[in-house]
Amino acid sequence: MTNQLVPTSGSPERGIIVPVPHQRPEHFDAETQERLNRVDDAAFEAIAEGRPENTVTAYGQDWAAWEKFCAETSVPVLGVTPGTLVWFVEWLWEQPGKKAGTYTAPSTIARRVTGVTVSARVDHKVKLEEGVARPARARLTQLKNELAKTRETRGRGKAPALKIPHLQLISAALPDNLRGIRDRALMLIHFSIAGREHELAWLRNRHITRTDEGLVVDVAVSKNHPRIVGIPYGTRLATCPVRNWDAWKTAVEELTGEPVDPDEFAFRRIHAKGKSLMAGGITPEAVGDVITRCGEIAGLDIRLTGHSPRRGFATEAVKKGKEREAKRQGGWSKTSRAFEEYVEEAGIFEENALHGIGL
Template identity: 50%
Template sequence: MTNTDLSPTPSTTPSAPAPPAAHPETYDASTRTALEHIDRHAVRVVADHRPERTRTGYAQDWKCWTRFCTESGVPLLALTPGTLTAYVEWLWTQPGWKAGTHLAPSTIDRRLSGTVVSAREEHGVKPEPGVARLARARLSQLVKQMEKDGEQRGRGPAAPLLVDHLTAISAACPENLMGIRDRALVLMHFAVAAREHELAATRVRDYTATPAGIQADLRVSKIRPRTVPVPYGSRPSICPVRAWTAWKEAAGLDSDPDSPAWRRLHSRWHTVMSGGLQPESVGDVITRAGVRAGIDIRFTGHSPRRGLATSSRLKGHDQIAIARQGGWAPHSKVLAGYLEVVDQWEDNALIGVL
């Protein structure tokens, strides 16, 4: 019996060359239709998975654009550098958040972005690259003129809610269900540097007790979900871990871990209701807490978030650590602006000179 070599024999026949790759401009009609369908599906999937708050904002932006088109006679899907520039000038004249005011530049910029995104993703428009560049240049001109004239628009940046404010707010909270809830909400809001909607969306199970404190799982976020470690505070009166535990026990939240963490209270009896607080209601709690404490600053739902960034910087923490706690991008321009307010005094070129 002879041994037989069973290893594959190399083919001596040269393989056929691969067909040349077709360029997109040579695709036939059926291929283009199939690719357009794939693109529309991808856009739809991404849009559908955006946070509800973002989708609502884009819908409002498109509604505003629709009103502009109706009043000016611009075709609804005619997004061009010229029409968007006219849109900015129209927005500049629109009333603001209360009587006698006008829209803030940041609101106009957001309306512009939301309109372009909605046109592209909801209505199949394919704006040219940089279609809003001219409109933003016009907005910049209007802002410079506004500053030159001394005009103020919008509410301005939120006042930071600092540690001394937390102490006063905590002391002023009454020892009833409302006071216990408000103390816990303000302290947790500060500790995780939350956005209002992030806090409103949390459930009881999203606050996990650990030997070192609490892991707060912020599952719903405008930017990205994050888990935030909240250690025990050195001062029991403003410790977010102790305050959360007190609220959970007083409200009997352990019975349903899937229920909202921050619950509404009955307007008359102040008993715990099944529904959770809306994002706007979270901001209202912050505002009322400052008023109750007699603080001569109007805090908003953004104040604890800015306050954490400011207070953390004052203790020497770097931007990356602060960004991680609050869910900012590592090199966020907004966060850098908050920190610059602190750094202008802590890292001043005149220190040690005069």
């Protein structure tokens, strides 16, 4: 706030300092407003260009859901307000899931709200009011609480953990053909880096470096923060991620007759007949399909998903007292709520009040 000297009635030479209010945005002249608009445009462009590719894809899906909602409810597509976002949450809550008999998961709805608000602000340059999504998130919390009272679930629920005994069973069950070699290596590296599906899908050969100690994996594309992960040799040949990565790399080289291309995807697509490679890498969804198929081949009594290796790694590491190391390996923050859930699960038998009470 600027100041202005105002003369007093008794002495023209003397005066008092009084603050002069700053000019409000609605009173800016056209030139000032145009300059601010250019600054906004440059900032939004920089933000949009800096998004990871998987985030761009996810936000595109969120905006497509918003457009479908607007078409069904006659809400203007750029009418992103607290009220329309609450309505959007309630509309999403009633939408069926991918599998028959299921509905959209709360985590997906929360992500949709974020995607819509970011896309509106950055991509469509809509000036949203501060806290525009707060009522929508509050409404989602109410719906989740109501659901909890009935003990119902939505979406797929929590992914079952892929644990060490499962890895051993799967590794033994997978065939030693091209697909089996790839799936075994993918599963073991997925587990070892506590990876997310998109992190595995976007790995290139140059991101996995062989050293005397094992593998150094550069997780360059990540939901939160990229990280460098070390994978030492395993104690069992069948479940050693280093040796199984070597086996997959050798299989590719023998099939193509040349060294692997550093810029090629680490985990290639395989032809339906299973005897030849296809161009490009597998998608994040296909990573999840591989893990699910691995569990089915081994005859596990749980249905694994693409999140199972990450969950299983955290659970197994915490059992061995390696919480700090596990968080670094998987890129969890020190205060991660998701990781704390794994800690609780890992200790339900080790630190149990029933031990030694006479049962």
